[in-house]
Amino acid sequence: MNKVEQISIFLENKPGGLELVTRVLRDAGINIRALSLADTSDFGVLRLIVNDAEKAKQVLKENGFTVGRTSVVAVLVPDRPGGLHGILEVLSKEKINVEYMYAYVERSGEHAIIIFRFNATDRAIEVLTKSGFTVLPGEKVYSL
Amino acid sequence: MIYNEEFETLPREALEALQVKRLQQVVQRVYHTVGFYKRTFDNAGVKPDDIKSLDDLKRLPFTTKQDLRDNYPYGLFAVPMSSVVRVHASSGTTGRSTVVGYTKRDIDTWSELVARCFVMAGLTKNDIIHNAYGYGLFTGGLGAHYGAEKLGASVIPMSGGNTKRQIMILQDFGPTAICATPSYTLYLAEQGEEMGVDMRSLKLRVGILGAEPWSEKMRQEIENRLNITALDIYGLSEVMGPGVSMECVEAKQGLHIFEDHFIAEIINPETGEVLPEGEVGELVFTTVTKEAFPLVRYRTRDVSRLVKAPCKCGRTHVRMDRITGRSDDMIIIRGVNVFPSQIEGVLLNIPGLEPHYMLIADREGTLDTLEVQVEVGEKLFAETGEVKVLQELSRRITKDIKDYLGVSAKVKLVEPKTVQRFEGKAKRVIDKRTI
Numbered sequence: 001m002n003k004v005e006q007i008s009i010f011l012e013n014k015p016g017g018l019e020l021v022t023r024v025l026r027d028a029g030i031n032i033r034a035l036s037l038a039d040t041s042d043f044g045v046l047r048l049i050v051n052d053a054e055k056a057k058q059v060l061k062e063n064g065f066t067v068g069r070t071s072v073v074a075v076l077v078p079d080r081p082g083g084l085h086g087i088l089e090v091l092s093k094e095k096i097n098v099e100y101m102y103a104y105v106e107r108s109g110e111h112a113i114i115i116f117r118f119n120a121t122d123r124a125i126e127v128l129t130k131s132g133f134t135v136l137p138g139e140k141v142y143s144l
Numbered sequence: 145m146i147y148n149e150e151f152e153t154l155p156r157e158a159l160e161a162l163q164v165k166r167l168q169q170v171v172q173r174v175y176h177t178v179g180f181y182k183r184t185f186d187n188a189g190v191k192p193d194d195i196k197s198l199d200d201l202k203r204l205p206f207t208t209k210q211d212l213r214d215n216y217p218y219g220l221f222a223v224p225m226s227s228v229v230r231v232h233a234s235s236g237t238t239g240r241s242t243v244v245g246y247t248k249r250d251i252d253t254w255s256e257l258v259a260r261c262f263v264m265a266g267l268t269k270n271d272i273i274h275n276a277y278g279y280g281l282f283t284g285g286l287g288a289h290y291g292a293e294k295l296g297a298s299v300i301p302m303s304g305g306n307t308k309r310q311i312m313i314l315q316d317f318g319p320t321a322i323c324a325t326p327s328y329t330l331y332l333a334e335q336g337e338e339m340g341v342d343m344r345s346l347k348l349r350v351g352i353l354g355a356e357p358w359s360e361k362m363r364q365e366i367e368n369r370l371n372i373t374a375l376d377i378y379g380l381s382e383v384m385g386p387g388v389s390m391e392c393v394e395a396k397q398g399l400h401i402f403e404d405h406f407i408a409e410i411i412n413p414e415t416g417e418v419l420p421e422g423e424v425g426e427l428v429f430t431t432v433t434k435e436a437f438p439l440v441r442y443r444t445r446d447v448s449r450l451v452k453a454p455c456k457c458g459r460t461h462v463r464m465d466r467i468t469g470r471s472d473d474m475i476i477i478r479g480v481n482v483f484p485s486q487i488e489g490v491l492l493n494i495p496g497l498e499p500h501y502m503l504i505a506d507r508e509g510t511l512d513t514l515e516v517q518v519e520v521g522e523k524l525f526a527e528t529g530e531v532k533v534l535q536e537l538s539r540r541i542t543k544d545i546k547d548y549l550g551v552s553a554k555v556k557l558v559e560p561k562t563v564q565r566f567e568g569k570a571k572r573v574i575d576k577r578t579i
Contacts, residue, residue: 006529007529008525008529008530009529010520010525010529010534010557010559011559012557012558012559012562038531040531040534040535042538042556042557043520043534043557045529045530045531045534047529064559064560064561065559065560066520066521066522066524066525066526066559066560067522067525067526067529068525068526068529068530069526069529070529070530099530099532
């Protein structure tokens, strides 16, 4: 299946936390492809898609971070009014829940790329593909 | 196996007769040699000759930690310093430290009692004991050391700290038993795992762990991670040091108090009234054989319960429950008594949580607040890495603390390894309130 591996990093809300993550990744030569920071009043979770998830996890763990992994889906979204709506319409009809989503840093031709976390990943991929949307495979996303 | 079969299996009647005889001797001795006891006995209107049975013990006044501090350093010693061969002192974290002394015979007695503990844990002279209790003024290190030598076991005098080296020696020297605090033992397991050492396949077989309160859950965690049997040893420097009581490997249910040397009582900490067998209250000790530093009815502030029912190990000595709290550690949050061990119990009941936590008491305006800092470990986060999982966890901890302890706490999830690890007694509470 065309899932994308996202890594999550637990961060306390304190100055310098984020900077340490980016420094560790820079030093390891890891490129961040997409990111999103979810925060609560007490802590944050940084979600990343990187060019080398295994290596990123390893260096982050070595530096004492708690790292998790989640399967997400990268979907090509037509870059025009109603583009995102078309996708959500299909998902809504199938009662698939979007837990969160964030945009990819780069565009791919006439499309934007959006990263989705669904409550039912496999079924969402199936539904989107059947409806004619392009779900990008992991390798492609990591190396775009 | 029983180290001193004669005394450890004395029929209760004979044991109590021995206690009365020894109690009468110690009461006479302290009354005539220690000014403090003469004063307090006189104030209470009791003379040494009034003590005719164990029941008369309750006529004697209590001795408290404050009394020990007031007589700092040597005021309660019952022999001249020329007869004292060693002193130890408490850490003094809650005030002036308390100083205790030992004669040659006291050291012999203590060594024997610790040797009894080791045998109670299934050790013999063929064992190699890794002693990670701190050597120095703290009684743990030397207490365990002398006990191990008395038994004839091989002792590795590691003391505390230098964790990487401890792990190397655990691998290379092949100790079969370890003496340490439970929190440090868990820390060793964790650090060893991190270094890539298979901590379950060491030669270690038994842990003799004490010097701080710990829970049954923590025992299971230690036993699983190190593949050992973990047993509780109890003691306090004022009464002697480690080896006042010990859990037997046969029953693993309560710690046998060496009643030929100590008389234990449970009292209501509010009223001082002696409670019947089986009730929970504050543990009080009278030492009946110590020469240099005898203590009469010393209030330990440790909360426990006594059970005289026969034990399957064959020992007749009374058993005390593992310490469920220490009133020194107890914090009062909006009128509710909170023991760190209770919070630990709540946390360890939640799958995936590690027992690394810190309690911070503070005050906002006139209201007490309690913050519980809990580390977010790998186990918990790795599978999902989701915010909502963590929020649910935080809510669950808050709810469980409220349900079990009746106090509202603010839970703060923190990064792994941020809660300080303690190589001696774990300090779980920071009280920022000023009265």
